Each structure stands twice: as structure tokens, then as C-alpha cells.
Amino acid sequence: MSEPIQQDQDDFHALLDADEFFSQIPVLNQRKGVTDSDIEVGLSTLNAKDGQTKIGGVLIVILPELQPDASQGPAARYFVRIAIQAIVQPSFADDATNGIQKTVEDLCERVRQVGHFRSFGRANTFMFDGMEPIAAGEGKNSYGIYFKRVGGDSQVAKVAKPVITSAPATLPALGNDVTLTVPGGAAGYYTTDGSLPTALNGTLYAAPFNVPAAATVRAAAVQSGFQQSEPATLNLT
Numbered sequence: 001m002s003e004p005i006q007q008d009q010d011d012f013h014a015l016l017d018a019d020e021f022f023s024q025i026p027v028l029n030q031r032k033g034v035t036d037s038d039i040e041v042g043l044s045t046l047n048a049k050d051g052q053t054k055i056g057g058v059l060i061v062i063l064p065e066l067q068p069d070a071s072q073g074p075a076a077r078y079f080v081r082i083a084i085q086a087i088v089q090p091s092f093a094d095d096a097t098n099g100i101q102k103t104v105e106d107l108c109e110r111v112r113q114v115g116h117f118r119s120f121g122r123a124n125t126f127m128f129d130g131m132e133p134i135a136a137g138e139g140k141n142s143y144g145i146y147f148k149r150v151g152g153d154s155q156v157a158k159v160a161k162p163v164i165t166s167a168p169a170t171l172p173a174l175g176n177d178v179t180l181t182v183p184g185g186a187a188g189y190y191t192t193d194g195s196l197p198t199a200l201n202g203t204l205y206a207a208p209f210n211v212p213a214a215a216t217v218r219a220a221a222v223q224s225g226f227q228q229s230e231p232a233t234l235n236l237t
Contacts, residue, residue: 056093
């Protein structure tokens with residue numbers, strides 16, 4: 001899942017960075033590491049993007065956010081939400097010689113136009129999802145511009161649940177003999193203390209085993225390439 005989400009952020013960064021409207025405005029990618037110093041450099045005369053010296057504005061492509069989709073099923077569905085933060089320092093931007101001569105609203109409007117209805121060649125398309133002020137420090141104007149697309153995990157099949165059966169031991173004082181029936185190709189793991197059995201904390205099933213009375217046997221099936229099965233439970237009295 002993480003790779004396409006990471007690619008969403010990188011693609012938004014590349015798209016905005018190459019847009020002519022932002023040719024004199026630094027576009028920073030938060031995933032690459034953005035500090036307060038980077039922002040101050042981007043706003044000031046230290047900015048030298050493409051050999052330009054215009055000052056007063058910067059964009060930051062924020063790390064993506066995942067939001068749940070109410071229509072959940074066996075494979076998780078979610079929304080990928082990307083935020084672009086636009087920051088303008090009017091005292092620099094309005095300078096008649098060196099300023100970018102753009103307001104923060106100008107930057108936001110262009111980001112909205114460029115980012116809306118973008119799929120970057122993948123299945124789902126980003127849509128404009130609102131804009132709101134973000135605090136950026138004294139003397140700065142800042143907004144977040146948001147875009148959202150639907151995402152989802154590919155469903156990974158689960159192994160079928162094993163079956164637990166028991167019969168009284170030959171000697172009643174020995175409790176019960178327990179048998180697991182596990183789907184073909186899978187391995188069975190069991191516990192007798194009521195804890196969830198896994199390949200790490202369970203006992204690998206090889207043959208019927210004896211369990212004293214008043215125990216809770218739980219078993220799960222594990223197979224490479226599949227999700228672990230739901231546990232089967234048998235309470236012995």
C-alpha cells in the first residue's frame with residue numbers, strides 16, 4: 001500500500017514544481033525532510049530556484065493522510081488525502097523589485113487548478129477537497145489545499161478455519177484427546193491457555209494430543225501467501 005501513496009506525494013511535488021506559475025517559487029516535499037530553516041530560505045533572498053531571486057512564497061507537499069471509507073468490506077477501503085501548504089510573506093512578496101507579486105490566494109487557486117482531476121496514470125483520480133487556513137507564524141499567510149482519491153487494499157484470501165474435535169482419553173483422569181483437522185497445504189498451530197494461536201506462540205500440530213479437563217483449546221491454520229485463518233475454539237470441561 002505504501003508505495004503508491006508515496007508516489008502520490010512525489011507526483012504532486014513534481015507536477016507543481018514544473019508548473020510555469022511556480023517557476024520562481026520553491027516547492028518542497030515534506031517526505032524529503034522540511035525544516036523551518038528550509039521554509040525561511042524558500043521565502044527569502046537565499047531562494048535561487050532556476051537562477052531566479054524572487055522572494056516571498058513557498059509551497060510544501062505534506063505527507064499523505066489516510067481516512068476511512070464507511071463502506072468497508074473484506075479488503076479495506078480508504079481515502080488518500082494530500083495537502084499542499086502555500087505560504088506567502090507579504091512583506092517580501094510585495095517588494096516591487098524582488099517579490100513574487102502574488103498573494104497566498106493566487107498560489108492556492110493555481111494549486112487547485114493544477115491538482116484537480118489528476119490520476120497520475122493510476123486507477124483513481126484526485127479531486128479538490130477543500131482549503132483552509134494553516135498557522136505559519138507571524139507575518140505569514142498560509143493555507144492548506146486538499147485533494148482526495150479513493151484507495152483500497154487487494155483482498156488477500158484467508159486460510160479456512162481448522163476444526164477441533166475431542167474425545168475422552170482412555171483413562172478419564174487424563175482429560176481429553178484433541179484432534180485438529182487442518183486445510184490441505186496449511187499448518188495448524190494451537191494453544192491450550194485461551195490465547196490466540198500463531199506460528200510464533202502456538203504449538204505446531206503434528207498428531208492428536210492430550211489436554212487436561214477445564215482447558216480452552218484454540219487453533220488456527222497458517223499457509224504462505226494467505227492470511228492466517230480465524231481461530232477455532234473448544235472449551236473443555
